[in-house]
Amino acid sequence: MDSIIIFAVAALGGLGLIAAVILYFVANKFKVYEDPKIDEVEEALPAANCGGCGFPGCRAFAEATTNSAKKNKNLEGLNCPVGGNDVMQTVGSILGLEVEAADPLIAVIRCNGTFKNTPAKVKYEGATSCAFAHALYGGEGGCQFGCLGLADCVDACDFDAIHMNPETGLPVVNDKCTACGACVIACPRDIIELRKKGPKDKKIFVSCVNKEKGGPAKKNCSVACIGCGKCDKVCKFDAITITSFLAYIDFEKCTLCRKCVEVCPTEAIWEVNFRPRKPKPVVEKVTVKAVEDKPAVAEKVEAKPAPDNNTKE
């Protein structure tokens, strides 16, 4: 009886020992060297696995940064948009490199085709997917470039940063946006763009992507860019280009002077997070009586769209 137990223990123990020895040599033979820094970098990353950096997940980005640091001694072209500068500085210090601060970006919705501005001519009731609706038809308001309002961008967002506003039918981006670019890819109409966040979140952009001629564009949407070129003329910094009846403001060149906003006849250019303008001198020229009668005139001049946090009203 005892001998059976001893035999069993000895046999299994021996087997385990032999296996351990084999495994030890095999593990040594096939060992893959992995830079411990990869783990450290991965630890520093936000672990969102959003793909905003262009790599499949944070681990892949950690590998890419470590390799780049080893080979090129820099981190050019590598940026974690979610973590921003803080995370990139940490990554840089782990890898022993100086990292230049990149301008933070934010998603911007370049369409103002609200229910009011673009009255619906037809009603869509197919599958709730922008990608499908885009392939099927032009849009409820008749603008074939504008937002379809079926929230593919909201579904794509991992950060709860974009929501539909039921009053306007347009998506709204909030502070949580990390500029990972998932919504930009999800939008079948290229309405969403990643733009520089700007000092104190101040931004100026053309809130329209309609490439039609002025007349047809304006017919469907009261706030469409008609490609008149007034903004281009007034811009001293060469930041505005007009291609196929659509103005585009280069955020690298734009100095946020707000001149273009003033001249836009269709209010297609948006200024976000600016302080309300001072009343124009024009108002002062109005006779004293008129000003007394209608103090609201001055108010009205200020009432350019300046909503908080890129919301659109």
Next chain:
Amino acid sequence: MGILKTFALGGIHPEENKLSSNAPIEKLAIPKQAIVPTGQNLGAPSKPLVKRGDVVKVGQLIAEASGFISTNIHSPVSGKVLKIDTVIDGTGYKRPGIVINVEGDEWMDDIDRSEKLVTEIKLDGKAIIERVKTAGLVGMGGATFPTYVKLMPPPGKTAEYLIINGVECEPYLTSDHRLMLEKGAEILVGTQILMKALNVEKAIIGIENNKTDAIKHIQELVKSFDGISVQALKVQYPQGGEKQLIKAVVNREVPSGKLPIEVGCVVQNVGTAFSVYEAVQKNKPLIDRVVTVTGKAVKKPSNFLVRIGTPISQLIEAAEGLPDNTGKIIGGGPMMGKALTSTDVPVVKGSSGILLMKNEESQRKTENPCIRCSKCTTVCPMGLEPFLLSKASKLGKFEIAEDELIMDCIECGSCQYTCPASIPLLDYLRLGKNKVGAIMRNRGRN
């Protein structure tokens, strides 16, 4: 007659509603302005040949084919070219097109406008194909595939059967039915022309059994034509699909991803056979077609012979106006047609009907979760699994969709029609086909 033939897999039988089957084809007045989109066929859009201000005659070539799968477009009216610009199409997108202001009705001199039946086929096979090509003929069933491409089997393949599609399985539509009743002899001559072009001995006209008058009429006429026979078919949607019709008529199955020529068949619509007759015997290009205007609330459901480019508002007017409670205007039939966004849309080569649906019948039901009843799989005429394919394309798993043969889907809509949970299966299938098609094209390019 015995047991009626039909296809093997799936299929449904929606309410037929052939309201306009007793309305003779009426010739509609020429419009004041014709809007001719340049992308009327499957494949590459045509290239305009006229300039603003040019005076054109009926039947004059105004846009030429710009590739292998592309067609010529001829002016459907006479008058002055107003502009070459973008015109709105049924989807609400703007596409290039030619707008012609109509002045009088002056035809090209070489078009034979008499009604006399010409049975003698003078041209040989090659010349017929050439004529079909220059006349800008496309499949009139709705797919608008250039006809001449179908008449040229790829090397190594020969056609054995010509199948003429008189099925018209879509509910409501009656344009092919009326055409068979009124232009039966012309269709048969057209069939013989096609047989000569394809060098086939046998042609079969497939007609569904809900058009008994057409079956009898054609059977009577067919006696004086060699090699053509009529096959009555059981009423089953989507029998008008090429692959379903081949299965029903000659009991052959077209392999996945292949064309009907693979099994020695060429399928042409009766409308196409009629335009082939006109193009070859009368030298008349494709400038008009029969369009059904129908719907339960329409006062006068009718079949009109209209010029291409006529705005559909004129057709609706001729059918005694838009009913008050119209919910949707559909271009095509209720199963495969698409809702139109405007009544300014012109009739194109592929318009077979305009269906005005009442508001209450046009509403979609609310979508519910899938209950795994597998009805969609049962009715799919291609033997696919619509629930799986639609889920895959909804989630963006296009590899799965491709592996499960999403490209075989003929978009007949049987799955969505039968789904008890009202899931928009076809919508997602179309999305998936779109994306997978793009992926496959990209792969071919790289």
